Amino acid sequence: MARRCRLRVWMFLGVLCLLAVAVAARRNGEQGLERLTQADDQLSTKSPSSSSSSSPPETDSAAQKHAEDLVSEALAILRTLDPSPVRSQSARTDASRATLYGKALYYAKQAATVVLVHSPASLEEPADAPPPSPPKSAPVGGTGLFGKKLRSAVDKLEAAREMVGSYDAMFLLAQMNFYGNWSHPRNYLLAFELYKELADLSGNATAQSMVGFMYATGIGGAVERDQAKALLYHTFAALNGDTRSEMTVAFRHHTGIGTPRYCEDAAYYYKRVADKAIDFWRTGPPGGHALVKHSYRLADDEGGVYGEGASVVSSGMNAMRRGATTDSGKDLDDIIEYLDLMARKGDLSATFTLAKLYYDGSRNLPRDVRKAKSYFTSIAKQYWTRDSKTISGGPPGLERLAGKAAGYIGKMYLRGEGVAQDFTQASKWFRRGIQNGDASSQNGLGYMYLYGYGVKIDRQRAADLFLEAAEQDLPQAQINLGKLFIEHTDIEAAKRYFELAARHGTLEAYYYLAEIYNSRGKERSCIIATTYYKVVAERVEALQSPLAWANKAYQDGDRESALIGYMLAAEQGYEAGQANVAYLLDQEKSRLPLHHLLGPAPRKDTQKQELALIYWTRSAKQSNTDSLVKMGDYYLGGIGTEQDAEKAASCYQAASELQASAQALWNLGWMHENGVGVEQDFHLAKRYYDHALETNQEAYLPVTLSLMKLRVRSAWNTLSGGGVNAIGADPDPKPKPRPTLREFLKKWYEATPDDYDQDDIYGPSTENNNNNGADDDEGDEYYDTELLDDDLIESVIILALAAAVAALVYYRQQRQQNLARRQAEAAGVPLPHAPPPPPPLQEEEFAVPWGVPH
Numbered sequence: 001m002a003r004r005c006r007l008r009v010w011m012f013l014g015v016l017c018l019l020a021v022a023v024a025a026r027r028n029g030e031q032g033l034e035r036l037t038q039a040d041d042q043l044s045t046k047s048p049s050s051s052s053s054s055s056p057p058e059t060d061s062a063a064q065k066h067a068e069d070l071v072s073e074a075l076a077i078l079r080t081l082d083p084s085p086v087r088s089q090s091a092r093t094d095a096s097r098a099t100l101y102g103k104a105l106y107y108a109k110q111a112a113t114v115v116l117v118h119s120p121a122s123l124e125e126p127a128d129a130p131p132p133s134p135p136k137s138a139p140v141g142g143t144g145l146f147g148k149k150l151r152s153a154v155d156k157l158e159a160a161r162e163m164v165g166s167y168d169a170m171f172l173l174a175q176m177n178f179y180g181n182w183s184h185p186r187n188y189l190l191a192f193e194l195y196k197e198l199a200d201l202s203g204n205a206t207a208q209s210m211v212g213f214m215y216a217t218g219i220g221g222a223v224e225r226d227q228a229k230a231l232l233y234h235t236f237a238a239l240n241g242d243t244r245s246e247m248t249v250a251f252r253h254h255t256g257i258g259t260p261r262y263c264e265d266a267a268y269y270y271k272r273v274a275d276k277a278i279d280f281w282r283t284g285p286p287g288g289h290a291l292v293k294h295s296y297r298l299a300d301d302e303g304g305v306y307g308e309g310a311s312v313v314s315s316g317m318n319a320m321r322r323g324a325t326t327d328s329g330k331d332l333d334d335i336i337e338y339l340d341l342m343a344r345k346g347d348l349s350a351t352f353t354l355a356k357l358y359y360d361g362s363r364n365l366p367r368d369v370r371k372a373k374s375y376f377t378s379i380a381k382q383y384w385t386r387d388s389k390t391i392s393g394g395p396p397g398l399e400r401l402a403g404k405a406a407g408y409i410g411k412m413y414l415r416g417e418g419v420a421q422d423f424t425q426a427s428k429w430f431r432r433g434i435q436n437g438d439a440s441s442q443n444g445l446g447y448m449y450l451y452g453y454g455v456k457i458d459r460q461r462a463a464d465l466f467l468e469a470a471e472q473d474l475p476q477a478q479i480n481l482g483k484l485f486i487e488h489t490d491i492e493a494a495k496r497y498f499e500l501a502a503r504h505g506t507l508e509a510y511y512y513l514a515e516i517y518n519s520r521g522k523e524r525s526c527i528i529a530t531t532y533y534k535v536v537a538e539r540v541e542a543l544q545s546p547l548a549w550a551n552k553a554y555q556d557g558d559r560e561s562a563l564i565g566y567m568l569a570a571e572q573g574y575e576a577g578q579a580n581v582a583y584l585l586d587q588e589k590s591r592l593p594l595h596h597l598l599g600p601a602p603r604k605d606t607q608k609q610e611l612a613l614i615y616w617t618r619s620a621k622q623s624n625t626d627s628l629v630k631m632g633d634y635y636l637g638g639i640g641t642e643q644d645a646e647k648a649a650s651c652y653q654a655a656s657e658l659q660a661s662a663q664a665l666w667n668l669g670w671m672h673e674n675g676v677g678v679e680q681d682f683h684l685a686k687r688y689y690d691h692a693l694e695t696n697q698e699a700y701l702p703v704t705l706s707l708m709k710l711r712v713r714s715a716w717n718t719l720s721g722g723g724v725n726a727i728g729a730d731p732d733p734k735p736k737p738r739p740t741l742r743e744f745l746k747k748w749y750e751a752t753p754d755d756y757d758q759d760d761i762y763g764p765s766t767e768n769n770n771n772n773g774a775d776d777d778e779g780d781e782y783y784d785t786e787l788l789d790d791d792l793i794e795s796v797i798i799l800a801l802a803a804a805v806a807a808l809v810y811y812r813q814q815r816q817q818n819l820a821r822r823q824a825e826a827a828g829v830p831l832p833h834a835p836p837p838p839p840p841l842q843e844e845e846f847a848v849p850w851g852v853p854h
């Protein structure tokens with residue numbers, strides 16, 4: 001008896017632990033997001049001071065002066081504080097998932113959530129209770145020393161605002177309430193009022209832009225979503241020169257959000273941004289600023305929205321070139337370590353690769369031009385003596401690599417990267433490189449002759465050098481040559497060279513092509529021009545993009561700031577921003593479908609779901625296949641929208657067009673098998689399952705299981721004389737012609753009387769978006785070392801956990817029965833001794849190993 005009792009205590013403790021983990025898991029992820037979409041609390045905390053603005057501001061200049069002093073005093077105080085917003089405690093939970101232990105913990109949390117979320121009321125309470133509402137009108141900054149400083153700064157700003165309606169004070173207060181600078185608590189409603197007041201009083205473009213943004217997204221419940229007002233404010237701001245609003249308005253005209261599609265307007269606004277972008281870029285050293293890319297999809301780090309192997313980025317063809325999009329820090333560290341080892345052993349190409357990696361920099365490897373230079377130099381030293389004599393008898397390949405290295409070193413001297421700018425050195429290295437036939441050296445020296453950097457201007461010499469380099473397919477040289485042709489008004493020839501360069505995704509090439517297509521004349525094509533302008537505008541991120549800030553906030557675990565940053569980017573038209581917002585808001589992420597077995601779905605937040613669907617849709621319209629499949633899921637499950645299985649089916653069909661999404665094919669198989677949204681057809685179902693397997697070999701187990709089940713169903717259907725088309729019954733009826741992605745989208749937006757995204761997709765423009773990373777093609781081959789065993793371990797963990805879950809479910813049932821019996825006995829009610837039947841586990845529900853919602 002004692003032993004049994006002890007056993008029970010242990011098991012109970014185990015369950016408690018899991019419960020705690022589950023609760024923690026749910027809390028962590030949702031804290032920030034909950035607040036964003038919680039309208040009620042903030043609506044009731046109207047700022048007391050907001051009414052004061054109605055009193056006419058004194059125009060007395062002494063008061064003006066005093067107000068200015070107050071603002072500067074406040075700023076002086078604020079500068080002593082930590083500028084970044086409050087960090088939530090859940091920092092770095094995502095990073096920890098990378099380790100094996102982290103993975104185990106992650107799945108344990110998931111499993112625990114699955115088991116415990118639908119427990120009896122007493123257990124459910126902590127998991128599903130509404131989040132504690134933030135105290136109304138919380139004291140700003142708390143009680144600490146920093147809090148007092150912040151409080152006094154805010155008081156000064158409020159005073160300045162009340163005295164003379166100081167715009168600076170309003171603006172600062174609005175930003176603090178919106179972004180949470182200096183740990184000021186966020187209050188979206190107050191921020192909205194301040195921005196709106198400032199926008200209406202002063203026509204300040206930044207404030208207009210923010211008001212537009214808040215109308216567009218309804219963020220924090222500060223205001224009803226209203227696309228017409230959003231466009232109005234953004235247009236004002238854009239005309240006043242606010243870059244973010246220019247992009248937003250351009251994107252809205254481009255895709256038809258809140259307004260009919262109108263290419264001319266899109267081109268007009270995108271051109272304004274692209275001009276600024278190119279001007280900014282040219283303020284850099286010779287050859288322009290180095291462009292750092294921050295637009296990444298969060299989901300790609302986990303193998304895509306549907307996880308490893310099931311998503312487009314990590315299945316089919318893309319599984320081979322994964323590294324390009326998802327070079328996780330860990331993989332990259334391994335690669336660097338390996339290359340370093342080889343380099344020290346004297347492997348030239350490893351040294352060169354390493355140098356190039358450091359020179360270009362990437363998401364997880366910040367640019368380090370000094371390191372790059374030392375590696376390049378170590379190659380060059382093996383080939384040239386100090387006085388430029390060549391050293392013979394080096395290893396094979398040395399001549400070519402030394403030439404390339406010289407090109408890079410010359411470029412660094414020309415641009416002043418990691419060294420002081422020095423044209424003499426630059427030309428020395430370029431000449432060395434040219435001896436060995438290096439294209440980038442030819443281009444570099446040509447550039448110096450063209451603009452007279454340290455040499456006398458010689459345009460003919462420059463043109464000859466550019467031509468030599470262009471023939472080696474160096475995009476920079478092709479552009480330089482194209483520019484020369486433009487000067488001689490030979491647009492045809494120029495365009496040819498720009499198009500060659502654009503294949504490499506070079507910024508300037510896109511810009512010139514856009515200009516050519518946008519000019520009057522027979523070349524004119526608004527659509528192409530807009531598409532290229534958009535690429536240019538989005539590529540120069542330093543000018544306007546909030547993505548760098550959002551990524552940093554996300555890494556620091558500050559999900560609220562991250563979401564805002566991604567939302568700003570999404571509104572500006574960044575596909576990655578749209579995908580990230582949707583991904584963060586998405587509550588349908590579970591890859592363990594078990595919760596379908598365990599009762600009704602947990603409470604959902606409809607506003608979040610609607611927003612998520614909006615951004616999945618926008619991202620899908622920019623040719624993101626996974627987002628299209630997600631759209632299908634939302635329509636199939638009626639999430640954030642009316643349930644519509646047929647729409648879902650057409651989403652999946654459009655997504656399966658390229659045979660890239662195993663998940664879409666699988667879902668189609670499932671829909672045909674069960675006759676959901678399409679006519680039931682076992683034969684087609686099998687074909688789709690087979691296709692899913694072709695797309696992704698890792699789907700072997702689930703596909704095999706469902707095929708087995710499908711065969712049984714089909715056979716039974718045939719035996720019992722059912723009317724469903726059986727497997728292999730007739731010689732391959734051609735599957736119904738699937739609509740192509742474009743047809744589908746066209747039909748869709750024509751048919752949907754939805755004031756949000758109503759329109760059709762025009763022309764082939766969306767295909768050319770840069771979001772498939774034309775610029776990260778280089779160097780893919782270095783990332784191909786997939787770590788297979790990691791996946792294997794993961795599978796084993798999942799299997800083990802699944803078993804554990806099953807055991808827990810069984811145990812919980814037993815326990816509940818016992819409990820019920822004991823309670824009943826205590827209450828004196830006789831109880832039938834037969835246990836209640838186990839919950840029905842229908843076969844359909846087992847058939848959805850990747851979380852197909854139904």
Ligand SMILES: *[C@@H]1O[C@H](CO)[C@@H](O)[C@H](O)[C@H]1NC(C)=O
Pocket residue numbers: 167168171172204205206207
């Ligand atoms: C808007 O107002 C703030 C504060 O007065 C100022 O710092 C900012 O530059 C203004 N923005 C524009 C675009 O004028």
Ligand SMILES: *[C@@H]1O[C@H](CO)[C@@H](O)[C@H](O)[C@H]1NC(C)=O
Pocket residue numbers: 172175179181549
């Ligand atoms: C507040 O923080 C945001 C985001 O970091 C930043 O863009 C903004 O300039 C900050 N505002 C002030 C007044 O520092």
